[in-house]
Amino acid sequence: MTILVEIEALSRRYGSTLALDNVSLQAEVGLVYGLVGANGAGKTTLIKHLLGLLRPHRGTVRVFGLDPVRDPVAVLRRVGYLSEQRDLPEWMRLEELLRYTQAYHPSWDQAYAERLLEDFGLDRGKKFSDLSQGMRAQAGLVVAVAHRPELLVLDEPSSGLDVVVRQDILDAIVRTVVEDGRTVIFSSHLLDEVERMCDHVTVLHEGRVAVQGPVDEVRATHRVSQVRFPKPLESTPHVEGALSIAGDGRSWSIIHTSALESLREAVAQSRGEIIESRTATLEEILIARVRRSNRQRQAA
Amino acid sequence: MWTPAVATLWESWRLTRRRLLLVPALATLCGWLLARNGVSLLTFIILFAAATGMALSLPLFGTRPAFPLSKSFARPIRTSVLVGTPLAYVFAAAAASYLLPAAVLRVATGAPLPLFPAATLVGALAVLVAGGSWVTRNATDRTGLAIGAYVVAGLMLKFLGPFRYAAKVTRAFSVKVASPQLCVLSALDYLAVLLLLAVIYLWISFMVARQRGGEDEPSCADPSPGRSASERGDILESIRSSCVQVLRWRCPVSSPTSAEIWFEMQYYGIPVLVIGALLALCIPVLIQWANGSHSAIPLVIAACSFCAPFLAGVGASIWNRRSSSREKVPAFEAARPIGTAELIGLQVLVTTLCIFAAWVLMAASAWLSLPLLTDLHQNGSPAARALELIHQYGIRLLTGAIVGFTLLATIIALLAAVRAFASSNGVRTLIGALCVVLYIVVVIVAVAQGWIDAIVIDVHLWGLVIVMPAATVIILGKALAGGILTARQVAAAVLAWLLFAVLSVDLLRTEGMMNAAAVLVALSLAATVLPLMAVGIAPWSLSVIRHA
Numbered sequence: 001m002t003i004l005v006e007i008e009a010l011s012r013r014y015g016s017t018l019a020l021d022n023v024s025l026q027a028e029v030g031l032v033y034g035l036v037g038a039n040g041a042g043k044t045t046l047i048k049h050l051l052g053l054l055r056p057h058r059g060t061v062r063v064f065g066l067d068p069v070r071d072p073v074a075v076l077r078r079v080g081y082l083s084e085q086r087d088l089p090e091w092m093r094l095e096e097l098l099r100y101t102q103a104y105h106p107s108w109d110q111a112y113a114e115r116l117l118e119d120f121g122l123d124r125g126k127k128f129s130d131l132s133q134g135m136r137a138q139a140g141l142v143v144a145v146a147h148r149p150e151l152l153v154l155d156e157p158s159s160g161l162d163v164v165v166r167q168d169i170l171d172a173i174v175r176t177v178v179e180d181g182r183t184v185i186f187s188s189h190l191l192d193e194v195e196r197m198c199d200h201v202t203v204l205h206e207g208r209v210a211v212q213g214p215v216d217e218v219r220a221t222h223r224v225s226q227v228r229f230p231k232p233l234e235s236t237p238h239v240e241g242a243l244s245i246a247g248d249g250r251s252w253s254i255i256h257t258s259a260l261e262s263l264r265e266a267v268a269q270s271r272g273e274i275i276e277s278r279t280a281t282l283e284e285i286l287i288a289r290v291r292r293s294n295r296q297r298q299a300a
Numbered sequence: 301m302w303t304p305a306v307a308t309l310w311e312s313w314r315l316t317r318r319r320l321l322l323v324p325a326l327a328t329l330c331g332w333l334l335a336r337n338g339v340s341l342l343t344f345i346i347l348f349a350a351a352t353g354m355a356l357s358l359p360l361f362g363t364r365p366a367f368p369l370s371k372s373f374a375r376p377i378r379t380s381v382l383v384g385t386p387l388a389y390v391f392a393a394a395a396a397s398y399l400l401p402a403a404v405l406r407v408a409t410g411a412p413l414p415l416f417p418a419a420t421l422v423g424a425l426a427v428l429v430a431g432g433s434w435v436t437r438n439a440t441d442r443t444g445l446a447i448g449a450y451v452v453a454g455l456m457l458k459f460l461g462p463f464r465y466a467a468k469v470t471r472a473f474s475v476k477v478a479s480p481q482l483c484v485l486s487a488l489d490y491l492a493v494l495l496l497l498a499v500i501y502l503w504i505s506f507m508v509a510r511q512r513g514g515e516d517e518p519s520c521a522d523p524s525p526g527r528s529a530s531e532r533g534d535i536l537e538s539i540r541s542s543c544v545q546v547l548r549w550r551c552p553v554s555s556p557t558s559a560e561i562w563f564e565m566q567y568y569g570i571p572v573l574v575i576g577a578l579l580a581l582c583i584p585v586l587i588q589w590a591n592g593s594h595s596a597i598p599l600v601i602a603a604c605s606f607c608a609p610f611l612a613g614v615g616a617s618i619w620n621r622r623s624s625s626r627e628k629v630p631a632f633e634a635a636r637p638i639g640t641a642e643l644i645g646l647q648v649l650v651t652t653l654c655i656f657a658a659w660v661l662m663a664a665s666a667w668l669s670l671p672l673l674t675d676l677h678q679n680g681s682p683a684a685r686a687l688e689l690i691h692q693y694g695i696r697l698l699t700g701a702i703v704g705f706t707l708l709a710t711i712i713a714l715l716a717a718v719r720a721f722a723s724s725n726g727v728r729t730l731i732g733a734l735c736v737v738l739y740i741v742v743v744i745v746a747v748a749q750g751w752i753d754a755i756v757i758d759v760h761l762w763g764l765v766i767v768m769p770a771a772t773v774i775i776l777g778k779a780l781a782g783g784i785l786t787a788r789q790v791a792a793a794v795l796a797w798l799l800f801a802v803l804s805v806d807l808l809r810t811e812g813m814m815n816a817a818a819v820l821v822a823l824s825l826a827a828t829v830l831p832l833m834a835v836g837i838a839p840w841s842l843s844v845i846r847h848a
Contacts, residue, residue, distance in 0.1 A: 053634050055847045069847045070783040076637035083631035091544045091567055099551040103559030104637050 002029045004151055004183050005050060010059035012045055012207075019045045021207040022059070027151075027183055027200075032174055034198035034215075035187040036282065038290055041204040043187035044084055047155050050185065051081055063151065077105065080149035084156045084187075086136040090129040094122060094139055098146070105147030113146035119169055137161055145173055152177050154186035158193060171197060191282040195219075203286055210289040215282070222280035222288075225263055227252045229272040240266045244288035255280055255288040304377035308385040311369060315361045320393055323350050326734070328401040333745060335409040343405060344413050351398030351422040358397075359390050359430035366437040366511055367504075373512045383434075383505045390430050391497070395423030414483035421483070424493050425453050431500040435507035443538070536571070536612055543571045556638050557646065564650040572613045572651070576658020579605045580665035587669045602666065609658035613651045614715055634846045641785050641839040644716065648838065652709040696810060699803045706800050706831050713834035720841035724848065761819045765826040772829045775836035784843045785836065793835040801828045 005027035012020040020042045027033050035043045048054040049061045052068030052075060061068060068075040088097065094117075102108040117124060120138040128136060137159065145152060152174075158166050174184050174197055188194050194201055194215075201218055203211040211218055222243070229237070232249040239245060241258025252272075256263055264274055280288070313320075327350035331343040361368035372382055399419035406413050432449030436442055485493070547570050552558040583602050590598035636643070668682045690697060722729040743760065746752045776793075779785040785793075808814060808824055816824075 051635055052847055053631065072847075073637050073639050076635060079637075081631070081635050083635070085631060087630040087632045089567065089632065091541060096551050099553050100559050100563060103551065103553045104556045108553075 003027070004029050004064060005185065006060075006062040007046075007049070008060045010046070010049060010056050010061060012042075012049070012054060012057050019207050020049075023204070023207070023209055024059075025202055025209075025212070027185060029183055030178060030181050031183060031199040032178055032197055033183070033185045034194035034201045035185065035204060036189065036191055036194050036201060036286060037187075037204035037210075038286075039189075040206075042207040043204055044155055045207075046204070047153055047185070047187060050151075050153055051076065051079065078150045080144035080147065080152045082137070082140045082144040082154045082157055084159065086133065086140050088128045088136060088140065091127065093125055093127050094131075095124040097128075097139065097143060098124070101143040101147070108147045110146075112148070113142055116142045116146065116169075116173075120165070133159075134161055134165075138165070141170070141173065145177065148180070148182070149177075150182050152182065152184045152186075154184065156187055156189070158188055158190050166193070191286060195282050201282065203282075203289060205286075205290055205293050210293070211285060218285065219279045219282065221257055222285045223256055223260065223263075223277055224280045224284055225254050225256065225260070225274050225277040227254055227267050227272050228275050229270060233270075237267075237270055237272070239263065243285075244291050255284055304375065305381050305385045308369065308372065308377065308382060309389055311372075312361070312386045312389040315368070316358055316393065319354065319357065320397065323354055324397045324401050326350070327397075328404055330741075331401060331405050331411075332409065333741075335405050335411040343411055344402075344418075347398055347401050347405070347413070348418060348422070350401075351394065351419075352425065354397040355394040355422050355426035356429055358394050358426050359433060361386075366442070367434045367508045370511065379509045379512060380505050383508050384501060387427060387430055387501055387504065390426045391423040394426035395419040398422045417485040417489075418483040420485060420490065420493055424497060427497050427500050428453050431504055434504050437511065539574065539612075540567055540571045543567075543574050547574075556636075557642070560636075560638065560643070560646045561650060564647055565654075568613075569650045569654040572609050572654040572658055573661075575612050576609045576654075576661045579608060579658075580661040583662060583665045584669040584672060587666070587672045591673050606659060606662060609655045609662075613655040613658075614712055629842075629846050640843045640846055641779075641789055644713070644838045644842050648709055648713045648716065651712050652705065655712075656705055656708060696807070699807050703800065703804050703807055710831045710834045713838040714830070717834070717837045717841040720845050724845050758819050761823055765819070765822045768826045768833070769829050772833040772836065775833055775840060779836040779840045782840070782843065784839045790835075793832060797829070797832040797835075800831055804828045 003026055005025065007023060007025040010020055010023045011018070023042070023046060025033075025046075035046060037043050045054065049056060050063055050068065052061075052072045055069050063075050064078060066075050092100070098113060102110070120135075120142070122135060122138055122142070126135075128139070131139065137157070138161070141154075141157060144154070157170055161170060174186075177184050186197075198215050200213065201211070201215050202209055203218075211222075213221075227237075229250050229252070233252075236245050237252060239254055239256070241256045241262055243255045243257060245255075246253050254263065258266075260274070260277055267274060327347050331347050334346065335343040359368075367383075369382065369386060396419070399415060402413040402415055402418070405411050406415070428449045429446070432445040432447075433442055435445065544567055548566070549562075551562045551566075582605070586598040586602040590596065590602075633643075667686060670682055718729070743752075743756060747754050747757055776785070776790055780787065780790055805825065805828070808821075813824055814821055
């Protein structure tokens, strides 16, 4: 399997804030990678390192085997990028942006661009100052994918897109890219979207990788179990291997990474029993991880 | 008690505190150096100028157009309080920026500086500026109002106390001593100022209420909320927007270079040319006016207008296109698949070409208009005279044009570098620049006062002679090592620089500069490496913010 992106022990600091702390990530060809995390988790910072827009303070970043800071042209030529800010020149018309971007990319696929414009219903004669946030996102998406990049990097692509466009067109674009044997890395706070579209997920929390791996694997290793105790408990029960415990009285919901048998044994010590257990959703995993981290920080 | 008015006051202070602390402190320091040597009139001028600068800048708060505290529109506060509090703050802060340094120096050195009348004038000027900029989001209207405010301020200065003594002021300049009589306001003058402030307050309140109610729409030149560079929505933005509307052509797709040149020309280059062309049309009118009125003022205006294309060119064209986020360079620009050296090279080239072309247009207009000045006796028509000069000095003119063009490009590239460094290390760059300026002032004052020998200046100049080439080598080496410049680019730059150096030396020789003092000759020769330094430092500095 060809490795397209290789990030090793990447750290980045903004003043006294550690934005990324020892983050490692590898992206292979033909897969969709999702970056999820709360606001300020470090998703955009990580993406900017991929594009060479930020210089690593520690660690290394390689894209196509190249250093994107030292060799930005060779890297950026093969990358399609949609920024979170949708920072496009106000005075430009969509037509002009398409031609301007085309000049940079010999692999530009005009027919594909036309089709996407039609799908989005965008008027190519309009200036960006006249476009809504959603239309800007759509325009940005068109110029990011129309040159058929080997690596598509999307920073919060859903932001500004309505649910229909998101489910129909964004999904289709990502699928097309992957079917062509290319790679997508995208950040999102919409976890159902990540779950639906990604092969691989990296959960970031406060600049650190909280969970990483294939989506199915990550989900399989996290379970939500409903536990019932014979008598109401006055305080949160202590259960080995639990990421988060919520509830009150006799019924408690536990998100855990430990095996079901271990949990059963741990609960049995307090004469409790598991009445239901299922794999956790990404949303549940993220919330549990963030809460645990906050608890640990408060305890420290 | 934390009331809405106090909260607004605190916000006003938070947005302006740096300059409010820094500028008066520096003015006091300079004033103290002068006042203790008995140059009290210059002290007054410096304090008054610094305070006037504060009065002009304080009301602008940040870069937000129109009323600067518009984020408070959604808060439960009455418009009259929302306007009155910052307006009172602006008046008091601007007045204090003169009053406090003047009072301190008056006590410390005994310099007879005027106090309250001058402070009142400064405060009133700040309120006038606020009146010109807070009342509308429409860029064109705002620019017109700002000009109007300056005109009123000028009239105010002319008719109020200090300038009724115009003749005495002129005499006072010759005696170098300030006096409280320089600035005197009668009770009637104070009343007039108060009335003016009240009218401005009522007007701003009315207009801000309109903004709050969404009745004041921005002009087409005003930006969408995306970009702070254009958020200023000033006259330059209006010109750019209009130029793009009128002079639009298709972006070429043949190469990144051609697309980049199109991008630079379309929004940043063409407006500079248009400004040059418009001013070229105005110059004959000014010369005709000077001839008719026998006044030098129109000629001074015509001469000063040559600054306009330069300021318009460097104002926002080079890496000043901040995004709405905290990024120093918008992602749209930073993520283009083009090398930093190529990108800045094209930007500098387009800007230089446009400014140069604008200047040529203006100079040609001035030259052709010279016969309008009847006092100036010329032989033959300007066109014939120009041909004659070209025939006579053709090579030297060409050499001068090449050297001038290169120097202009160098200045633009160095300014871009300073701007890039300032945006990545704002405070440190500012402190560094201030230290350098202060050091130069101290050395000059020390030499002028005879505290140290004049040879110290020569030593500094010789130091510069050594530092410039050495710094150039280091910078180019760093750019090369960092992969910002390739060996081929450096080689090409060195070859071009050799040509420039030969032409410069030839020009210096023909102008007789080689007979000047040895240190000046050495300095002139060393300065020829500046273009080469710019080749290294511009992409290096931009790489610092592109890959922050």
